[in-house]
Amino acid sequence: MATIYEVSKLAGVSLATVSRVMNNNAKVSDKTRSKVLDAMTQLGYRPNSIAQSLASNVTNSVGVLVSELHGGFFGLVMNGIESELRLANKHIIITTGHSDEGQEKSAIDFLIGRKCDALILLVDSVSDEELIKISKAIPTVLINRKVDTLAERCISLDNEYGGYLATKHLLEQGHTDIAYVAGPDWKVDSHDRFVGHQKALQEHNITFNEALYYQGDFNENSGYESFNKLKSRGINFSAIAFGNDEMASGAMKAARENGLILPKDLSIIGFDNNMFASYLYPELTTIDNSAYQMGKMATDIILKDVYKQKNLNISKIINVFEPKLVCRNSVTPNA
């Protein structure tokens, strides 16, 4: 692989001049420039980005930490990040944390060790203090997380409003006996969605009934179980709101196995608007989580703050995205 040195020799100029035409940040005469360019193509020269990074202290890479690599949410977020970063000729180094504090921390260490210029983090387990410390060492954007002192660097969905929207929709369709199946309560998003549910209930003067609550783990199985558990308690409900689409899907299965006709006998609303939501039968009414948009926004913040990029077509930074109701066929008016 040719180096800058060989290019300079072939072109009959100095190293510095070659570097200048590469970065065109300084005046170089047209004549010299074309000599250099010729030499480059002749040698098939490609700059060694490692050497560039060492010398310039910029790696043009941003570290991304997600919980999992599969799954609709992360896929979309990463999509938003990648598409935006690619345009800017930066790249992604990706790691996973599996919602485990140890793994999340070591992944972050790893990313810092790789000298990423910035970090985009989707973490569940690392503490706020830790995150504050990290963002002092390296520009960091947090997705799905709210840390007060880092507010401008946090991108999140208004989960509470989303939970509110979902239940409100059910209420507006005449349902009053509404069960709620939450995700793990220690996850903020899960918690907030549930709070939103309660608010909507309150607004309609319905007292929250503990017996209509079930806590799952965001996986399909727990949704399946939730239906059976709820049913076994012998209390009536005409609709269930779920903390996410996976659990909703599991419950649909259980409901059908119990002979219910959907949505006639039971209305169901999910959360996330996962890719498969429209594949379900009946097609799942749910709340869109703006995953792609959040990934894109996180990236734009970095492009702007870290890479000083101008003319990004962002009118303004949105830190809290507003969830939207996506009406499909799994909710029907209460008879």
Place this chain on the structure above:
Amino acid sequence: MATIYEVSKLAGVSLATVSRVMNNNAKVSDKTRSKVLDAMTQLGYRPNSIAQSLASNVTNSVGVLVSELHGGFFGLVMNGIESELRLANKHIIITTGHSDEGQEKSAIDFLIGRKCDALILLVDSVSDEELIKISKAIPTVLINRKVDTLAERCISLDNEYGGYLATKHLLEQGHTDIAYVAGPDWKVDSHDRFVGHQKALQEHNITFNEALYYQGDFNENSGYESFNKLKSRGINFSAIAFGNDEMASGAMKAARENGLILPKDLSIIGFDNNMFASYLYPELTTIDNSAYQMGKMATDIILKDVYKQKNLNISKIINVFEPKLVCRNSVTPNA
């Protein structure tokens, strides 16, 4: 950030010695070692991996190119890659090609420019010749692709056998009027699956009927359309085999809109065993594509060949994975 130089000063040893304890590849007395280690922790020293890479000519990073970041298949493949690479303390630089030749090529250039130690490629559009050229420049493993001269570096699914399995299953359930909805024929995997379908038919002495064939684009919509198109031709069929699960899902929707009861009136089999396959109603019978395993295997090849890693718990390299039938509820015996 502390450098190796500061550590050496504080510990009262030379640069070389510090480097030695970091890489522990040479004898260092216990006493010196602990002096160095102390200095390191005292300074909160973290090696600069960029400098390490430049000096050692190893970046410990492997470049990965996939078509999309979302979608079940890629998610699982990436999962297999990441989990394996992480154990080895290597990392992933990820790019996307969107099945477009230009984008795929530039992504590869990008990866090479980043001095990745190896490449894992999932490409549709780049030519075999190009791939051969690339793998001469940098160790490369191809997933979902077969290039003769690169056979040991290709990981793929036996798509033809998968297509065969799917249709055979239908035949064994007594179906004889079987429609086939393929993906784009220019995609090898899609093509091969279709060939497998034909083989199974042949084996049962059924002549392939052009009127029972429809070519979609692997997306849900085209599956939806496929059902209506097939129906409009006025030919009977009691089962449909699909090139992937998404299209199967779309067709299920269309079938139901046409008043069919599934699977009683129509048996359906998919391909891929996408995450959502079990969420569908009826749960989709399909062919598992071993995505995770393929990602893992690709990584193991690199760990072994490039990073000379011993004791990988791989009994042997598998280049062609065997698809497996996953029986669920969308196929029923033909009355």
Place this chain on the structure above:
DNA sequence: TTGTAAGCGTTATCAA
């Protein structure tokens, strides 16, 4: 077992 010093391929500061 430890130290010295020459790279690795760039960028960036001075002079010229």
Place this chain on the structure above:
DNA sequence: TTGATAACGCTTACAA
């Protein structure tokens, strides 16, 4: 507008 040359932070012969 160009050219020397010193960093950048590490690895790795070669000596001691």
